Amino acid sequence: MSVAPLPSNLPVLKPGDYATNQDVRWCPGCGDYSILMQTKKVFAKLGIDRSKTVFISGIGCSSRFPYYMNTYGIHSIHGRAPTFATGLKLARPELNIWMVTGDGDALSIGGNHFMHIIRRNVDVKILLFNNKIYGLTKGQYSPTSEQGKKTKSTPMGAPDYPVRPVSIAIAAEASFAARAIDMDVKHLEYVLERAAKHVGTAFVEIYQNCNIFNDGAFEYATDKATKSDTTLYLEHGKPLVFGKENDKGIRLHAMNPEVVSLREVNQDDLLIHDEKTPEPSLAFLLSRMRYPDFPEPLGVFRDVEHERYVNLVRKQNEEAIAQKGPGDLQKLLTGNETWTVE
C-alpha cells in the first residue's frame, strides 16, 4: 500500500501552538493540566485548524478550558454549553466544536441539555471531567459522588444515588462513548484522538483528580499496585481480559457480567468487546461495571455511525428549496389572497 507523502511545506504544529497568553489558573497538581496537555498534543498531531475550532464550556473548574486553547471559544453559563454548541453547529456545520464540562455542569444543572445534545448527534466532541465533586464552589458533593460521601453540604453523608455518565450517554443514544483517566496520558491521548476522528457527537468521560477537594477519588484506578485489577482496557474485537497477569476475564452469566479466573475458564468463553455493534446493550452493560465489584472499563465503549443532526436539518432545507424553489421574498410577503385599493 502506498501513501501519498504529505506536502513538505505544511507547517508542523506543536502542542504549544494551541496555547493562549493567559495564565492557567487551575490548582497546582490538578488533573485538568494533563487533559489540557493531551488535548493540545492530539490537536497538533491531527493538524487541527485553530481558526475553525470552537471550545465551548459551562461553569466549573473544567469550564475554564476554553481560555487556554488558542481557538475560538465561549465560556458560557452553568450547564448550558450544549445549547450554545448546538446553535453554533446549526449555523456553521463546518466548524469543529468541542465542549468541556464537568460532573456538576453536565449531569446536575445541565442534565437536560446533556441528554439532548447526545441524542441529536449534533457532532460536538464532549469532554466530561469527572472529579466527583464541586471544585469551583469549594467542595460540595456532585451527582457522581458516591453514596455516603461526606462534604460540607453533606456532613452526615450524601443520601443520593450517583449516576454513571457513560450509562447516561449510551441511554441517550450516543454514537460514541468512551472513558479515560487523567493519569494515563498515553491512553487519554488515544481516546481523545478517537473522539476527534469520530463523525458525530463523541462523548468522553475523563476521571480527573481534584487534589484539593476530592484527592484520591480514583486512586484505585491509578495506583500502580492496584490498577491492573481495578481497570480493564477495552479493545475492539478482543476478549475482556484484565489483571496483573492477564489472568482474569469477564464472562456473561445469564444477563449479567461476572469476573472469572482464566485459570478456571477458557478464554473463548469471555465476552468479546464490540464497539461497532448497532445494539447498545453491551456498551451499556460495560458502563455498569463498577469498582470494587468489577474492574472499570477504560477506552471506547461504543463507536457507531449515525447521520449527523445538522445534515438532517440541512437536507430538509435543501428539499424545501428543491420542491418550492429558492424563496421569493416578494411572493412570500404577498401571500395567497390580496386585494387592491385604487
Place this chain on the structure above:
Amino acid sequence: MTTTFDPVQAPPAQSNGKTVITLPSVTVRFAGDSGDGMQLAGTQFTDTSALVGNDISTLPDFPAEIRAPAGTPAGVSGFQVHFSSTDIFTPGDAVDALVAMNPAALKANVKSVKDGGIVIVNEDAFGEKDLKKAGYAVNPVEDGSLKCYRVIKVPINKMTTEAAKDSGLGAKDIDRCKNMFALGLVYWLYGRPMDSTLGFIERKFGKKLPAVAQANALALKAGYHFGETAELFHEQYLVPKAKLAPGKYRKITGNEAIALGMITASKLADKQLVYCSYPITPASDILHELSAHKNFNVVTFQAEDEIAAVGAAIGASFGGALGSTGTSGPGLALKAEAIGLAVMTELPLVVIDVQRGGPSTGLPTKTEQADLFQAMYGRNGECPIPIIAPASPSDCFNAAVEAFTIATKYMTPVILLSDGYLGNGAEPWLIPDVSKLPRITITHPKESNDASGFMPYKRDESHVRPWAIPGTVGLEHRIGGLEKQDGTGNVSYDPANHEHMVRTRQAKVNGIKPAGTDILWTGPKKGQILLVGWGSTFGAIKAATLELQKEGIAVAACHLRYLNPLPARLGEILKAFDHVLVPEMNLGQLRMLLRSKYLVDAKGLNKVRGQPFTITEVVHGAKAVLSGEVEIAVKQDSTSLDVSTGGE
C-alpha cells in the same frame, strides 16, 4: 395561487323584498364550543371582509384548555371581527351580531351585544342538558331575559344535517359542518360573497377528502340560502369598502408578521436566520410559520426547553447568523440568565415575547402587557437591553426588521414585546415593495484591529465591538460570562474596569438610535391631556383620542414603539400637557418608568382582564382624569377598570 378579488358588493338577492341597510361598520362575534370551529368561521369571515375591501380588526378568544368539558362556559371559543368602511383601530367595543352555537356560548358572550343587536342561537343545542351544563336554570331564549336583543332561533344542527345528507359523510362528520352553515347565514346577513370560503374548502379538502369538501360547501350554501328565504330576517346590511391608502393589501396576524419580518431581515442582511424556540402559547405560531419556509434557508430549531432555545440562538449568533428566540412571559423568565450572557458577550440576539396574562402560567390564551418590567429589568446585574413594541398586528413586521437592524448594528440582544392580542389578531396590511426596503449592513472583520493582536472588545464611537466570527484566521478569541477587560476581552476582576464596563454597556444602549418610528402621534402638540401608550393598546387609545377630539377636548395620543431607550424628546412632550394618562394592560409599568424618569404626575388607566381595552373605557378614563377624579372604578357590562394615581 393568488386570487385578486374584484369586490362584490351588490347583494345577490333583492327579489325577496328584504330591506337593504348600509352601515359604516359592524362587529360580529362567532361563539361556540371549542370543537365547533368558531375560529375557522371567524377567520373565513375576516378573509372575505378584507377581500371585499373593508378595513378589519379581529379578536380571537379561545380557552386555555384544549379539551375543556364540552358545552361549559370554560370551553367557549369566540372570534370577534370588526369590519368597516372607515379606518378602524380596534376589534370593536360592542357586538352588533352574535352567533351562539350553544347556551354556554350565549352566556359567556351575550353581555357584549349592543341593545337591539342580533343574537343568532342554535336552537338545536338548547336542550335541558345543554342549559344545565351552561348553568342556566331556565332557557334564556324563552324566559324573556334576552328581550333587549333581536333573538333569532335557527335549527342549525338539523339544517346542516339536511343540507349535507347526500355528501356520503356520517352523522358525526356532518355535524362538524355546522360552523359553515352559521357562516353562510352571516355571509347573507351582511351581503358577502361565498367564493373565497368555497375556494378555501376546495383547497383544504377537495383532493384528499372530497366528501368533507362537499358537505362543508353544501352547509355554507344552505346557511346563505336560509337567510335569503327564511322569514326570520327582514333586513340585510351592507358595509361599503373602506377608503384605505391605495395599494395592494393582504390580511395578516401579528405572529405571521413577525415571522415574515424575520425572514425579510435575513434577506435584507443576507444572513441565515436561525430561529430557536420551545412551544409556548401564544408564540408557537411564529415557529410554525418559519418552519413552513425552509426554502428561504431558514433554520428552525425546536429546542428541549426555553433555555436551550435562547442558548442555541446565541450560539448561532456567535457563528455569524441571525440568532433569534421567541416565547411568552414564563419562557422569558427562564431565558433571563442566557440573555444576560448575550449582554455580557455583546452578541446580536432577537428575543420575542408574545405576552400573556401572568404571573406564572397565568392566562395562557389571554393578552396582557405585564412583562415590560421583566424585559427592562428581569436579569441579574445592570443588564440593559433595547426594547421595541409593535403597535398593531401588521406593525409586528416592521418591529421584527427593526429588532434585527438594531441587534446587529449595536451588537446587543433586543427584546420585541408583542402580546396575545397582536399575535392572534389580524388586520389589512399594505404589502411592502421588497426592492424599496433598506438593506441591513453587517461587516465581520477579516483582520486584526490592533498591533498587539485581535481585540474583541475594542469599540467604535457608538461603543460597539467587532463581530468576528469563527473561521476567520488570526481572530481567534474567547468570550464568556465573566467580566471582560475592555479592549482585550480577557477576564478581569479589576474594580475600575468593572465600573467602566457597566457604564459602557449602559451608554451603548442609551445611545441607540431607533431603526423606525419611535413615536406614533395623534393630535395637537400641546393641550389638556396626553394619552401615552405602548404596544397593542394603540388602536383603542387612538380611536378614543379621535372621539374625545370630536367632543372638543384638547387631547393627543403619544404611542411609544421604542421603550428602551425612550425617545430623547419625550420629557419635553410630556410637559406640554396639563394631564398625562397611561392606559396599560398591567398595573402601571410604563407609568412608573415615566414618573421616575421625568418626574411627571402620570395617571394610570389599568386593565388586567385578559382582554384589550375598549374605546369607551379609554374615553371614560380620560374624562375621569379631566374632571379631577382620582380614584374611580368604572364598571361596564363586560369589563371593569380602575383609574388610579401613580402613587401606590
